[in-house]
Structure formats: structure tokens, C-alpha cells
Amino acid sequence: MSELDAERIARSYLLRVAEPPAPALVGFVGEHGPVVAAERVSRADCPPKVRDETAARRAHDYAERDLERAAAAETRLVIPEDGEWPAWPLLSLAVAQGRGVSGVAPPLALWVRGPARLDEAVDQAIAIVGARAATGYGEHNAAELGYHLASRGIPVFSGAAYGIDGAAHRGALSADGTTVALLGCGIDAGYPAQHTTLLRTIGKTGAVVSEYPPGTSPARHRFLVRNRLIAALTEGTVVVEAGRRSGARNTAGTARALGKVVMAMPGPVSSGMSAGCHALIREGEATLVTSVDEILETAGRLGEPGADPAKPRRRTDRLGPEALRVHDALSERSPRPEERIAAESGVPIERVRALLPELEFDGFAERSDTGWRRRPTKT
Amino acid sequence: MSELDAERIARSYLLRVAEPPAPALVGFVGEHGPVVAAERVSRADCPPKVRDETAARRAHDYAERDLERAAAAETRLVIPEDGEWPAWPLLSLAVAQGRGVSGVAPPLALWVRGPARLDEAVDQAIAIVGARAATGYGEHNAAELGYHLASRGIPVFSGAAYGIDGAAHRGALSADGTTVALLGCGIDAGYPAQHTTLLRTIGKTGAVVSEYPPGTSPARHRFLVRNRLIAALTEGTVVVEAGRRSGARNTAGTARALGKVVMAMPGPVSSGMSAGCHALIREGEATLVTSVDEILETAGRLGEPGADPAKPRRRTDRLGPEALRVHDALSERSPRPEERIAAESGVPIERVRALLPELEFDGFAERSDTGWRRRPTKT
Numbered sequence A, B: 001m002s003e004l005d006a007e008r009i010a011r012s013y014l015l016r017v018a019e020p021p022a023p024a025l026v027g028f029v030g031e032h033g034p035v036v037a038a039e040r041v042s043r044a045d046c047p048p049k050v051r052d053e054t055a056a057r058r059a060h061d062y063a064e065r066d067l068e069r070a071a072a073a074e075t076r077l078v079i080p081e082d083g084e085w086p087a088w089p090l091l092s093l094a095v096a097q098g099r100g101v102s103g104v105a106p107p108l109a110l111w112v113r114g115p116a117r118l119d120e121a122v123d124q125a126i127a128i129v130g131a132r133a134a135t136g137y138g139e140h141n142a143a144e145l146g147y148h149l150a151s152r153g154i155p156v157f158s159g160a161a162y163g164i165d166g167a168a169h170r171g172a173l174s175a176d177g178t179t180v181a182l183l184g185c186g187i188d189a190g191y192p193a194q195h196t197t198l199l200r201t202i203g204k205t206g207a208v209v210s211e212y213p214p215g216t217s218p219a220r221h222r223f224l225v226r227n228r229l230i231a232a233l234t235e236g237t238v239v240v241e242a243g244r245r246s247g248a249r250n251t252a253g254t255a256r257a258l259g260k261v262v263m264a265m266p267g268p269v270s271s272g273m274s275a276g277c278h279a280l281i282r283e284g285e286a287t288l289v290t291s292v293d294e295i296l297e298t299a300g301r302l303g304e305p306g307a308d309p310a311k312p313r314r315r316t317d318r319l320g321p322e323a324l325r326v327h328d329a330l331s332e333r334s335p336r337p338e339e340r341i342a343a344e345s346g347v348p349i350e351r352v353r354a355l356l357p358e359l360e361f362d363g364f365a366e367r368s369d370t371g372w373r374r375r376p377t378k379t
Helices: A003-017 A023-032 A034-042 A048-054 A063-072 A087-098 A136-151 A164-174 A193-205 A220-232 A247-257 A272-282 A292-298 A321-328 A338-345 A349-361 B003-017 B023-032 B034-042 B048-054 B063-072 B087-098 B136-151 B164-174 B193-205 B220-232 B247-257 B272-282 B292-298 B321-328 B338-345 B349-361
Strands: A075-078 A110-113 A126-129 A156-158 A179-182 A207-210 A236-239 A261-264 A365-368 A371-374 B075-078 B110-113 B126-129 B156-158 B179-182 B207-210 B236-239 B261-264 B365-368 B371-374
Touching: A003 A023, A003 A034, A003 A063, A003 A075, A023 A034, A023 A048, A063 A075, A087 A220, A126 A136, A126 A164, A126 A220, A126 A247, A136 A156, A136 A164, A136 A272, A136 A292, A156 A164, A164 A179, A164 A193, A179 A193, A179 A220, A193 A207, A220 A247, A236 A247, A236 A272, A236 A292, A247 A261, A247 A272, A261 A272, A261 A292, A321 A338, A321 A349, A338 A349, A338 A371, A349 A365, B003 B023, B003 B034, B003 B063, B003 B075, B023 B034, B023 B048, B063 B075, B087 B220, B126 B136, B126 B164, B126 B220, B126 B247, B136 B156, B136 B164, B136 B272, B136 B292, B156 B164, B164 B179, B164 B193, B179 B193, B179 B220, B193 B207, B220 B247, B236 B247, B236 B272, B236 B292, B247 B261, B247 B272, B261 B272, B261 B292, B321 B338, B321 B349, B338 B349, B338 B371, B349 B365
Parallel strands: A126 A156, A126 A236, A156 A179, A179 A207, A236 A261, B126 B156, B126 B236, B156 B179, B179 B207, B236 B261
Antiparallel strands: A075 A110, A110 A207, A365 A371, B075 B110, B110 B207, B365 B371
């Protein structure tokens, strides 16, 4: 058995023994590698927190069976050791976790069905999310956005739910574009029931993705956990319709915690299904968008053809995710050495050294004898 | 003739000899008083800039005739020397002018018809403005806002135009509230033609106001000049519907320049008449509002019954206009003495001394040996 096969079997086992997100287990795997970690978990030879996360299911060793059945259903397990692993976007989860955000541990692996390579599909991807009980207005707009994003080669990610999610996937499919469905249940769960044909189509052209092992049933808490993957794997999330207490607002909150761009579409003030979007915009948690041009502009794609020249909400909106993290790690009051900025931002020191002069050129940072400080942004 | 009569006649003359805004003339009157200024303007004994503003009409001395005819039409000329003069809100014009904003010279006097006292009507007033070519959606919302603001005792100011303006006035009237129409023509111009009955009703219950002498015809440039008065006399301006290049966006821009709160209502993304509102919100120039509660909250009326607990867009949104001016006059980098803050803010030194400890208490300012500095606001 190759090393990669051993790692894949180990991660298949690890995905099944702990309910995601499992921060202690993820840390343990990071420390010892998947093969050693799996072996030690199976005999409960691990720190108490890891034992807590894995105690209930550590005897469930269906790893090879899961992999065989998945292969029969044209489903693969993509692991961090694979070239296809979307390492860069998922880094936002580790960074947020390092900053103390809870419930954002990275996935240990991802079950995937479909021809789209994950590392390619995440490139410039946009998430479209929203209420299941959407109105005709919302579904129309979700489908239009899905269609026009996909037409421009932008992959459309969503959660395959009824309402906005389904309309967004269908819009992208009708433009022959890439669309990716992130599930809060096993890929084989056949959920939601009336979307089995839709999911089959997505699995033939894009990708259906889940961190839950085959057979895992859908549950509300799993949708919330899944939401962190929708947010992490995309550059920005658009909430098309949401009630005041919608799960889509949860995705938006997670996206913000991950430093991603959050956008919301307005609608009639009389529509309860736009109330959540209006609240996000009003409270400064989302940028109002009405078109694909505005989405691309807000997501920092200023150079895109068709992008309109309206100014971004904040000056720093135009910074890439890495530059933004470096910028966040600067202080206005006192200069910091590059090493400290690297540590605070989680960006490698070489990249920090390359990015700081760029930030200086753009007026975001200034150099001094003892390090770098943030320049106050004018609004 | 009493001094006040002489001043009123002088200002009646001055309103007619220069097209507002007439910054040089306003400065000249401030320096010499209206009686001396009028006398010197009439014989062209004034600085070149004042002469330029008054050259074309200085021979038009219809002051007493204007006052007599106005009185016959139940119209009065309210002058800064009167107790009714809304001195405090109009101060925002002088402050903006002092900061270099152009086209915001204060009015020399105001023609007023109606039982509402101007100094009382401006208290907590809200402006509702928007497109003439409004949709049914926009007119419905303007009327609803006018009605519910007036029901809570909030005076509703607007420009008496077709569309949003008229609907807002009518809404306020239907709640038996105070509504004030600011015109870009003489009060007697009978414009807009189909709003003569509306204007008559407003003149019987609230006030119709104009700085233009009787007989002045409506003109596009006068509507824009009039817009500064709508913005100055109210605490905040709500744009209900506006096309991408609407005059309502001009009012919004002026209100912002005057440090007033600017709000906009969202609508369907497919509606061209909501596009201007969406652009204002998206570009950070207006706060999204969907209800009277949100308007009152945004305008800083957090303690109002019915105000909902959502947070304001910026921390400083909760500051009153005077405190905000003091806050704006502070520097984050170096402390400033109270005298300089008074000079920069245009707020009297005694008020500055009272407000600074309040700003300190709320975390907006900090005291040092050499003065006061602004504390950086976290967002």
C-alpha cells in the first residue's frame, strides 16, 4: 500500500470517528500525521480533548468499506496530501481558528463526486446562499446571478437547499458553468429529496462535496457546520434572500469571521424574505449588490471586464486576502517588526516582506526604523 | 419705523438683488448688518465680489411692495433678527461654507406662509425626498413614512415636487402632522401646477418656505440651490426612490456635506427608480432604512419609543450634531487645545468645554496635558 493510500484510509477513518468540526482531532492530526493519529485514536492513546471528540465512534472503522463504496458511486476522498486539495482557501479556517473563532476547524478530508477539481473550482468562486422559503423575486435573482457568474467563468458554490440555493445552482448549470454543492449530510443521503436530479446533474458537470461520511443523515447542526466550508472555499458570499433569523445570515457571519467578502441583495421593504438582507446591509455586515458587476467589484475583481467604476465600500476592500491579513496585523500606534507581523497574520515571513512594500506603495503602511505601522485610512 | 422693520425691508431688498446662494453678499451683510449693507449695495459701494453678485439687479428695489403683497397673501418674511429664525440648523451651512464646501451660503431671509413657526418646525425634522417619476412602490413608501413620522410628532420636510415629495407631504397631512414645503421658486409661483391645492393645504397647517422673492419662476438651478435648505433644516434626509442621476442624490450629497444623516430606502433590484438609492447605500453615502423606527434610530433618536436595538452604522452616528462637529475637529495624532477645537468646529467654546468630557466618557476623545485628541474608533 502506498503512503498516499495509507493516508487516505486513515483520513476516511478519522472523518467517521469525530463529528466535525473537531478542533482537537485536527490539531492532533496536524501534529502526528493522519496515519499515526488514526492508529493512536483507534486505541484511545491520545490527549483527553481528542479522546472526548472520538470516544463515541472510535470503534467505527469502516474506512476501507467507505472508500470502496464511494469509488463504486464515482465518489473520491480528497485529502490534504492530494494536489487537488484546496489548501489556500481552507487556510482561512485555520487563521480564524488561530484568532479564537470557534467552530471553524478545517475539514480532515472531503468526499467529492464530479469532474471539477476542487483546487481549480475554488479559484475566484462566489457563494450564493439564501432562504429555502424564497420568493419568486429571490429565486429569479439567484438564478440570474448564477447564470451570469457562470457565464463569465466564475464557479458558483451553494448548499443545494430548496429556494435560493437550488435556483443559483440551476442558473449556473444553464450557462454550462461550474457549480459546486456543499452538503450537510453524506453525499449518498439523497437529500433534499426533490433535488436528487439536480445533485446528479451537478455531480456530472461540477462537484458535490461533503465532509460527512457516506450514510450520514442531514441535521440542522450539520448545515451550520457545513456553512463554514461554503464561506471558506469562496472569495465572497452573496445572500440573495433571508428572513430576519435565517441560516443564510449564519453563513454570512462565518464568512465575515473568515475575512471573506459578504454581500447581500436588497428587495422590496415589504418583503420579509429581504428583511435579513436589509439588516445585514444596514448593520454594516454586508455590502449591497444588485448585479454580477457589483459582485465582482466587491469581491476585489476590479480589473474584470464589465466591472463598473463605483468605489468599493472600504479602501481596504481592494486588498487581496493575504495583504489584508498583513494589513490587519499592523498597528497604527506603534511600528512592528516583520517577524511579529508574520506571526500575527499567519502569512509566511517571505510573503510579508514582499507584501509590505506593496502596502506602502498603496498608502496602507509606512516603514520606520523599528518596523512597519498602519497608515490611518481616510473615508 | 422700528429697527426690525428696517432690517426686514433691507433683507427683502437683498433677497431680490442677488441670486442665492450669494456668499459674498452674505458675508457683507454679516459684517455690516442688513440696513447698511442694503444701502451700500444700492449705490454699488461694496467690494468687487459683492458688486458682481448684485450688479444685475441692484436697481430692483421692490422691498416694501414685496412685503405688502406678501402680507396680503398671508406670507411673512422671516429674518435672522426674528425669534422664529431657525438659527441653529442653518448654522450647518455656515460651518460647511467655512470648510470650503461651495454653494452652501446661508439664506439672507426666508419667505414663509403657514401657521408653523420655523424654529419649532425644524426640531427633529426629517426630509423625505425622491424622484418625480416615482413608481407606485416609491409613492406608497413615501406616503407611509410621511404618515408614520408625522404620527410620532416628527415634522416632514420635502420639496413639493411630483412623485415622492408630494406623497411624503400628503402622508404627513393625513396624520394631521406638520409638513413643510421648500420651494425653488417664489411662494406665489403656483408651481408645480397640479400641486397648487396641496401647497394651499400645507400653507394652512404647516409651512411653505422659499428664499426666492415673489414672482420668481421655477428653474432647475434653483431646485438644486433650494436642496441645501431641505438638508440644513432637517436632522436627516431619506431618499425613497432615485434614478442613477437623480436630483435627490444631489440633496443627499449636500446633506452629507452639512454633516447630516443621509438614509435611503432599498427596493427591487430590477427597478431603475431604486438604482440611485442602492448606489448611495452601496457607496457608503447613505444608511439603508426600511421603516420609521430605523429612520429615528439612524437620525440618532435611539431613546425613542419603538426604536429597535440594531446597531448604528458607525459608532459616531449616535452623537448629536454639535458633538459630532467637536469630534470631527479633533485629531487622532496630536492633542489640540479647546480654543482651536472651538474654532475648527464652529461650536462655542463653552459648549466645547461641556461636550469634550461627554465625548471622553463615551470613548470618543481623550484628554492630555496639551489638549484633547480623538480616540481611534473601532469598527
